[in-house]
Amino acid sequence: MRAVTFQEPYKVTVEEVSKPVIEHPEDAIVRVILAGLCGSDLHPYRGAEKGLDAGTIMGHEFVGLVEQVGDAVPEHILKVGDRVGSGFTTCCGRCWYCEKGITCRCDEGQLFGWRSQQKGIHGAQAEYVRVPFAASTLLKLPEAVTDIEALLLGDIFSTGYFCVQQGLQTLDLEAFPIETLKVAIVGCGPVGIMTIIAAQALGIASENLYAIDSVKERLELAQKYGAQALSLPAESAANGFPDVVSTLKQKTTNRGVDLVLEVVGHTSALELGYTILRPAGTISSIGVHTHKIFPFSPGDGYDKNLTYRSGRCPSRAMMERLLPIISKRKADGTWPWNLEGIVSHRVSIDEAEMWYPIFERRQQGCTKVVFHILAYREITLETGVISQTSGSARCRVGTGSDVLVGVKVEIGETGATGGPDDEGYVVCNVECSPSASQQFEGRGADEINNEYTQALQRIYSGKQCGINLKKLCIIPRMQCWVIYIDALVLDYDGNVFDAITIATRATLFNTRIPKTTIADMGEGAMEFEVLDDVEEAERIEGWDNVPISVTLNKIGNRYFVDAAPLEELCADVRLMVSVNEKGNICSMQKGGSGSIEPTLLNEMLNSSQTIALAIIKAQNIQLEEEEAQELAKRSTGQHVEKLGFFAASHNNLRRQPRMTQELLLLNLPDEALEIARRCKLRPEILSFVPEVLQADRQHRTTEACGKIAFKRLQDKCVMYPELPDVHYYNGQRAAIPEFSLNTLIKARLEDRMWRI
Known part of the structure; x- marks a missing residue:
């Protein structure tokens, strides 16, 4: 499986590691849907927290689906398929601390993503994560809570809520009613924004809520979520924070704020909090402090009657409390805050190496990064598998x-x-x-074939297909190149349309179009000749910008990719989104009777772009490697098999096809043979005109098959009665009808190899 692993300070890598397994009967294996990049992950990344083993999987924020449970996990609490969230630590659920709700101090608790000297557990920035004490660590999520909300509830929102709550517990709310409290939040990063929301949810008035930070974009976000923004110049710490102190003195009749919520984890933040706090006020600190120096002494605290509270949030206990509150308030319309708005970037886990330094440096407006881990099954791609075509590829999912x-x-x-x-x-x-499947039999097969054909045609029709269609024109208003794409589903285990588009893009990569020369014959007559030289052939211009499809299936308020057959049947919505190399959405098709909320639709579209770009990137690497190998063979004089258009004039028949019996079976009418003679075709070539339709022969008479063959041949040949330039056959130019891919496959399987 893919995972983000710590190597050394300022270096993480995305690599293939072993999938976790059940190690204890109370374990569960969770397939991760989303994993968060948290500010706490930066402590070992920067080297501020030492001792993390190289190779440790990072991350402690995640949402996923239960893949497997140990024998000791009660089914009424947790079962395979449940959508679950988790706090950032494990908890046994039975020790004194767990029983009191202090789950962060569980006697047997461990922090996800922390292994030191080979002890501890791996994190969740991976396709799968092992969860000890699964029944008491994981929480089944209600439908009203989205994946992003659950991810935030597992860490930063619970932490922000805990920060406000432990601060309020120390104040006399009868003497100082909560709506009159003056509260300052030091730090407007992701945890700070969550703390702003939590403060208002607990009753603190937005006009009395002051957010302090030195980053303009963070202050704008804080203001958007209801706080009063106060800019803190970077150099003001050395001068005692004069601007902020002066402003807050004015706002509090020269008294200072009642409560400081410190979420940064730095001594300068605590120093500022102490400076702006009124006597007998409270500092609630949940920032992770790695410095040993304290900015104020016990004597300073005594002189100010200071109450100072800090500590790790019991996130599992907070989640259990907050999930029903948020679900209810969302249902009755009293929850106006959009938690998901804090997420600035949703990216593929494959891009983690790039996004760790961006997040650490606060670049590109980065506030909160979430890794999508919507994993496909292994994709196997093979190109150039059929020499009779101009290009071909086989894709297995x-x-x-x-x-x-x-x-x-x-x-x-x-x-x-x-x-x-x-x-x-x-x-x-x-x-x-x-x-391939029972659903592809009978009348249902026609409907499915038509649906897939129309969806594929929609992607590859018009400018959105990426191909430069003007380059396919030979003589305007006369002749052009036509690209026929034939796809055959050989086996079915879900998600075949994505596989078709992936294979199509690879096929177009190795497709070559012959060069043509055009001559003016006078009086407006134009004539052209196709150059019969494979070395002169050109690649399709724009193939690299051809999109692939990502199909997202939705059940309830969650969605997934690469659906299995049973998942496709259960889905109430199917959304096929085609995305090109630039990340542009080129087409979109919805299926199913359900609906999609606008916010969920936006998330699904973002997911499709992320996934498509990752697949295209990997595909480009493979295609370039294959082309390099082919060029290397050519440079050393090794034989490289010619494809498609050029095969007829450069290769002899490997084996004489047994056509006579098929001609009799098809019962072709005499008119078809006459057309064959007129086009200078041998009768044997007629077997390429119709689809063999082996499966349909029980439903169609031989006479009907013959009429189908005749009609197709007639359409193809009579349309161009004087066309001298379609193909070469036995040294003569002839209009060869469109071949059938099914015929080709059937012939190949029967080991009757020939070329046209």
Whole structure:
């Protein structure tokens, strides 16, 4: 599985590590959906906290699905498939501290993502995480709480709420009613923003809530969430923070604030808090302090009647308390705060190495980073698998879904599909083999084939397909190159459409179009010749910007990718989003009877972009490696098999096909044979005209099959009665009908290898 691992200060890597397994009967294995990058992760990253073993998986914020449970995990509490969140530490649920709700100090508790001297547990910035004491550490999430909200509740929102709560517990709220309290929050990072929301949720008036920070963007966010922003110049610490102190003195009749909420974890933040606090006030500190120096002495605290509270948040206990509160208040409309707005960047886990330093330096407006870990099964890609095509690729997803895509480039008339008369065009066809799944049999197969064909055609029609269609034009208003994309589903285990688009993009990479020369014959007549030289052939311009599809399936208020067949059946919404190399959304198609909330739709679109870019990046690397290997073979004089258009004129038939029996089976009418003679084709070539339709022969008569064959041949040949330039066959130019990919597969399986 992929995981973000600590190597040394300022260095993390994304690498393949072993998937965790059940080590104790109380364990659970969780498939991670989202993992957060927290400010606390920066302490070992910067080297401020020492002792973390190299190779430790980072991260303690996560949301996921239960993949496996140990024998001792009660089913009524936790079962496979449950959507769960967690605090940042484990807790046994039975020690004195756990029983009192101080889960952060559990006798057997461990912090996710901390291993020192081979002791401790790995973190959750990975595809899977092992959770000890699963029944008491994990919490099943209510439908009303989104994945992002649950992620924040597991750490920074619970921490912010705890900071406010422990501060209020020390104040006499009868003498100082909560709505009159003057409160300052020092630090407006992610935890600071959550603390602002928590303070208002607990009753502190927004006009009495002052947010202090030196970063302009953070102050703008704090103001957006209801606080009064106070800018802290970076150099003001050396002068005693004059501007902030002066402003707060004015706001509090020269008294100072009643409560300081310190969320930074630095001595200068505590020093500021002490300076702006009134006598008999409280400092509640939840920042992780790694410095041993305290900015005020016990005597200073005595002279100010200071109450100081600090400590780790019991996040598991806080989550259990907050989840029903937030669910209820969202339901009755009394929860106006958008927790998800704190997340500035949602990126793939594969980009973690880049985003750790960006987050650490506060670049690109970075406030909170969340890693999407919507993992696909293993994707296997093989190109150049069919020599008779202009390009081909086979894609397997996991060990089940298997698709084959072939591309053929042929000459056609411009504007034949209603498009511009100075462009070529793309024609798509998808067929699902009845042997792949029962749902591909009978009438249902036609509906599925049509749905996939239309979806693929939508992606590859028009400018959004990425291909420079104008470059496919040979003679405006006359001839152009037509790209035929044929996809065949060989096996089915869910998510075949994504596999089709991945294979199609790879196929277009290795497709070559012959060069043409054009001659002006006078009086407006134009003639062209196709250069029969594979070395002169050109790659399709724009192939690299061809999109792939990411299909997201939604059940309830959560969604997932790479669905298995049963998951596809359970989904109430299916969203197919095509994304290109630049991250642009090129097309979108919704299926299913359900609806999608706007905020969830935006998240799903962001996810599709993240996932597509990761797949395209990996695909480009593989394709470039394959091309480099091919060039290396050519440079050393090794044979590289010619493809598609050039195969007929450069290769002999490997094996004479047994066509006579098929011609009799198809019962082709005499008219078809006459067309074959007129086009100077041998009768054997007619077997490429119709689809073999082996599975349909039980439903169609041989006469019907013959009529289908005749009609297709007639359409193809009569349309271009004087066309001299389609293909070479036995040294003669001839209009060869569109071949069938099914025929090709059938022939290959029967070991009857031939080329046209």
